[in-house]
Amino acid sequence: MSSATSVSASAMAATSSAAAAAAPPCRLLGSGQAHLRLPPPAASGRRRLLLRCSASGGNNGKGGGGDGSDPILEERRRRRQAELAARIASGEFTAQGPAWIAPLAAGLAKLGRPGELAAALLTKVAGGGGPEIPQAVGSMSAVTGQAFFIPLYDLFLAYGGIFRLNFGPKSFLIVSDPAIAKHILRDNSKAYSKGILAEILEFVMGTGLIPADGEIWRVRRRAIVPAMHQKYVTAMISLFGEASDRLCQKLDKAASDGEDVEMESLFSRLTLDVIGKAVFNYDFDSLSYDNGIVEAVYVTLREAEMRSTSPIPTWEIPIWKDISPRQKKVNEALALINKTLDELIDICKRLVEEEDLQFHEEYMNEQDPSILHFLLASGDDVSSKQLRDDLMTMLIAGHETSAAVLTWTFYLLSKYPNVMAKLQDEADTVLGDRLPTIEDVKKLKYTTRVINESLRLYPQPPVLIRRSIEEDTLGGYPIGRGEDIFISVWNLHRCPKHWDDADVFNPERWPLDGPNPNETNQNFSYLPFGGGPRKCVGDMFATFETVVATAMLVRRFDFQMAPGAPPVEMTTGATIHTTEGLKMTVTRRTKPPVIPNLEMKVISDSPENMSSTTSMPVSAASIASGEDQQGQLSREKFSGHSPEMMASGFSSISSRRLPSMNVDARHRKGQSGRRGVRRLAGGILLGPGHVAVDKPDHPDLWFGTEYRPAGR
Ligand code: HEM
Numbered sequence: 001m002s003s004a005t006s007v008s009a010s011a012m013a014a015t016s017s018a019a020a021a022a023a024p025p026c027r028l029l030g031s032g033q034a035h036l037r038l039p040p041p042a043a044s045g046r047r048r049l050l051l052r053c054s055a056s057g058g059n060n061g062k063g064g065g066g067d068g069s070d071p072i073l074e075e076r077r078r079r080r081q082a083e084l085a086a087r088i089a090s091g092e093f094t095a096q097g098p099a100w101i102a103p104l105a106a107g108l109a110k111l112g113r114p115g116e117l118a119a120a121l122l123t124k125v126a127g128g129g130g131p132e133i134p135q136a137v138g139s140m141s142a143v144t145g146q147a148f149f150i151p152l153y154d155l156f157l158a159y160g161g162i163f164r165l166n167f168g169p170k171s172f173l174i175v176s177d178p179a180i181a182k183h184i185l186r187d188n189s190k191a192y193s194k195g196i197l198a199e200i201l202e203f204v205m206g207t208g209l210i211p212a213d214g215e216i217w218r219v220r221r222r223a224i225v226p227a228m229h230q231k232y233v234t235a236m237i238s239l240f241g242e243a244s245d246r247l248c249q250k251l252d253k254a255a256s257d258g259e260d261v262e263m264e265s266l267f268s269r270l271t272l273d274v275i276g277k278a279v280f281n282y283d284f285d286s287l288s289y290d291n292g293i294v295e296a297v298y299v300t301l302r303e304a305e306m307r308s309t310s311p312i313p314t315w316e317i318p319i320w321k322d323i324s325p326r327q328k329k330v331n332e333a334l335a336l337i338n339k340t341l342d343e344l345i346d347i348c349k350r351l352v353e354e355e356d357l358q359f360h361e362e363y364m365n366e367q368d369p370s371i372l373h374f375l376l377a378s379g380d381d382v383s384s385k386q387l388r389d390d391l392m393t394m395l396i397a398g399h400e401t402s403a404a405v406l407t408w409t410f411y412l413l414s415k416y417p418n419v420m421a422k423l424q425d426e427a428d429t430v431l432g433d434r435l436p437t438i439e440d441v442k443k444l445k446y447t448t449r450v451i452n453e454s455l456r457l458y459p460q461p462p463v464l465i466r467r468s469i470e471e472d473t474l475g476g477y478p479i480g481r482g483e484d485i486f487i488s489v490w491n492l493h494r495c496p497k498h499w500d501d502a503d504v505f506n507p508e509r510w511p512l513d514g515p516n517p518n519e520t521n522q523n524f525s526y527l528p529f530g531g532g533p534r535k536c537v538g539d540m541f542a543t544f545e546t547v548v549a550t551a552m553l554v555r556r557f558d559f560q561m562a563p564g565a566p567p568v569e570m571t572t573g574a575t576i577h578t579t580e581g582l583k584m585t586v587t588r589r590t591k592p593p594v595i596p597n598l599e600m601k602v603i604s605d606s607p608e609n610m611s612s613t614t615s616m617p618v619s620a621a622s623i624a625s626g627e628d629q630q631g632q633l634s635r636e637k638f639s640g641h642s643p644e645m646m647a648s649g650f651s652s653i654s655s656r657r658l659p660s661m662n663v664d665a666r667h668r669k670g671q672s673g674r675r676g677v678r679r680l681a682g683g684i685l686l687g688p689g690h691v692a693v694d695k696p697d698h699p700d701l702w703f704g705t706e707y708r709p710a711g712r
Pocket residue numbers: 001002004209210221393394397398399401402405459460461464465527528529530531533534535536537538539541542543546
């Protein structure tokens with residue numbers, strides 16, 4: 001859910017251009033350091049702290065990607081943290097509140113009801129009396145010039161699970177405590193809205209699922225969640241494989257030409273291509289071309305990010321918003337996207353009308369398994385505008401998040417060659433040289449753990465945004481309505497109390513035979529997809545997508561940071577971006593081919609077997625020889641490819657032709673004339689060349705939200 005992230009930054013930024021001016025002056029302490037003034041935790045409510053907060057990252061996060069792998073940066077970070085802790089402990093930053101408050105308040109309280117009220121007001125204003133949320137008072141310069149969530153980490157270490165961050169008239173509650181996060185996201189979620197997030201994203205997502213609140217959200221979530229059923233996600237595996245294969249071909253060329261590649265933008269294109277097909281059956285083909293619509297999508301995304309981080313909301317200034325060239329470009333981009341979406345909706349409506357429709361819970365059209373098709377086929381009674389908002393929301397939600405996960409995963413892999421080697425071993429053994437199936441994905445357990453761990457270190461988004469719409473109590477502190485809250489997933493995921501070696505990329509921390517880590521089994525210390533009723537609807541989709549792409553890329557290539565590549569630092573956009581891209585040298589792997597003994601689904605060509613899939617072990621060696629173990633597939637089926645080429649490991653030959661030819665044969669024999677869902681025993685035919693099994697039998701690999709709205 002990409003754009004959530006940014007808004008947090010922006011939320012501070014956008015609301016506080018004035019705030020920055022009104023805030024206490026930020027006394028520079030030296031390069032990159034700024035003061036933040038903090039009163040102490042509740043227990044010592046009358047005291048105030050003056051805290052030095054490093055504006056250069058001050059923690060595990062800045063430079064080197066914050067993964068703990070760069071010893072110099074690590075050492076610097078440790079020293080900064082130790083210094084900060086020692087100074088806080090010494091009381092250097094602590095100032096006593098005025099000593100006259102308590103006696104004066106006591107005197108006032110003796111004057112009856114009005115006096116009591118005045119005493120309460122005085123103690124509140126002066127910071128005395130009952131429990132008060134610790135406060136950090138600062139200027140924008142303390143949090144700008146770097147990814148905004150980084151200084152929040154220092155403050156969290158100093159102040160703990162909940163504190164208030166004040167910028168002039170604006171304040172935010174920063175939550176980094178799992179129990180409080182659970183309360184807001186799950187246990188009392190009705191008391192919170194999306195607040196600033198909805199305001200900033202309105203121009204692009206309207207009342208789509210991410211910004212929507214209340215009844216609109218409830219109705220739309222109930223319509224959309226069923227579209228992402230297990231069969232749909234299973235069907236998407238071949239889409240992920242094909243898109244990743246196109247990326248491999250691009251990298252192949254770069255490897256041959258000896259050119260370095262900027263992986264962040266390639267991952268962005270990969271996931272755009274995937275999500276376009278998955279959500280509304282549109283092939284952006286952005287890995288191949290830069291056409292108008294691809295550019296329009298990027299213009300819109302960048303605008304959302306700009307709005308999220310801009311201190312001045314220029315897009316709201318009367319007249320300027322109509323004449324600014326930037327806004328004109330954004331409006332044109334939005335108009336093009338809307339027109340395209342309207343056309344796609346019309347085409348899909350026609351298809352549904354012509355279809356011999358038998359709608360059921362796991363309905364899926366094999367020619368067009370998209371979410372849009374499901375929604376229209378389900379008879380979803382919705383306006384075209386709402387449908388467009390939903391599609392646009394999912395396009396954005398599912399695009400930059402997955403791209404960011406892949407970017408930071410590959411960055412981490414370049415820093416941890418031992419993890420890369422293990423990953424490659426697994427990919428070799430499980431995949432051989434074919435497109436992954438759902439069965440393969442279930443076996444890619446280490447790859448899944450790598451993604452789990454990458455999401456721990458680089459959560460996308462790093463902060464979740466809420467606004468209280470009722471009074472509540474958080475961590476023992478009463479809070480009023482209208483509080484803007486940032487739940488720092490970054491802090492939760494790197495909390496030194498909860499995680500051993502919190503900054504170290506260690507996929508082994510998640511046992512291979514253990515359950516897939518999620519917010520429930522980690523008790524809200526790990527929230528890669530949020531939690532509660534607003535949990536990501538694309539969690540399974542995204543995990544499979546990133547697992548497939550990672551496995552396919554590493555089995556074919558080695559990845560290293562390109563010589564002379566700029567340092568990889570973080571900045572906040574819709575998700576965590578790199579500041580200057582992820583420039584890598586990609587080399588084709590020279591490993592000898594692995595000869596695994598794999599279980600592959602093979603569908604016999606014979607008419608008797610048309611309606612069933614049979615599973616038989618097929619070794620890579622037999623694939624290489626052009627035969628399966630029953631000798632059913634002859635060399636001619638691999639026409640044009642010599643056995644030597646077949647055996648040469650990760651060549652351009654793909655043994656995925658093996659099952660696909662059988663499926664094609666079924667098409668030729670006229671078994672697929674009827675429109676609608678065709679069920680095969682144990683599998684579903686998705687189109688030429690694609691077979692996906694019906695239900696995976698490893699529940700731990702189904703990450704599905706256990707939280708569905710009532711009525712599902
Ligand atoms: C690795 C990739 C992804 C990550 C890390 C991710 C993360 C998240 C998170 C943390 C939330 C909760 C936001 C909040 O509570 O404020 C969320 C919500 C959402 N995500 Fe994802 N997401 C990913 C991929 C996807 C994909 C592929 C889709 C769609 C196909 C999607 C659709 C959504 C939607 C619609 C919501 C809003 C749900 C609601 O409010 O009811 N996400 N996502």
